Amino acid sequence: MGRQEQQSSIKDLIAKGKEQGFLTYAEVNDHLPDSIVDPEQIEDIVRMINDMGISVHESAPESDDQTLSDNAVSADDDAAEAAAAALATVDSEFGRTTDPVRMYMREMGTVELLTREGELRIARRIEDGLNQVSAALAAFPPTVEKLIDRFDLVEAGELRLTDVIVGFALPDIGDT
Template identity: 35%
Template structure:
């Protein structure tokens, strides 16, 4: 709760890791209600912080001093003048940008793995592999060039098992969405709040399963 108040939100992953496996429905409802009352959102992904430390110094690359009144069109000189106005990043700024790039890549990967279109595509690929319309070698990446057919067959079975699990979870998500449709917007009864939680948890689980394939 403290972490949620600081950020204004918590992640499904964070809550799931902290909750005991034997948590009953009443305790879960108390937790969800407490988060709701405190104005703490439960999100699938962290919010990106757009704030980056401002550079502390500027690069002076105006190496070629043009005479006063000289309006040159020399592209090299113009480039150097422009570069002279570009600030250098501090070490902290570089680290911050690297972290944001890494976080952005993770967010994109998670978003794709939880997209209904991607999920349906993977399920469809599993069906094609199962009926022989798509070869497992077209999907499985193995670095060893001397890999045997038996290994590919094992990977194929692992892929089909993972896709089958994704399909089961996705079916539950679709059923959950159908249950939420009759609930008027703005009304949050207990079963509605718990259903939203369950949908979020299942969606996160599907994403993990897909990224592990």
């Protein structure tokens, strides 16, 4: 569907909504381009239609329930053209692809990046969490028992201290 056809279709949809005073989700979906499949995009479009004073319903409301005077909207062609242009740009801004990688990258582009302070806060929380885990393990009797058994193996010469303590470095003694 070309851009002109999309705008024409959206104008027809808006005109129909102004005439009836409401639209159904099915009518909105029928007039949207096939490339718009993201629920958030559709909700944004429905919100724009609601902002124009046209309510969108799951199904057509009963004629008794409908109060057109509350939702009455003047049939202003300029407003319809502006709305059609706005809705058509939604397709050009968002839709154009269903490629998962591009969709993911677009979503990641909206996420705020960490600041230096944010990184420091997260690093402190990680460090505090690791300290809590270490304290809990040190207070757990089977862990202490296992550690003592490992040191006994080191004293017996069956195990090296570097195998027990992570980050331990033996000093260079030289060849004696």
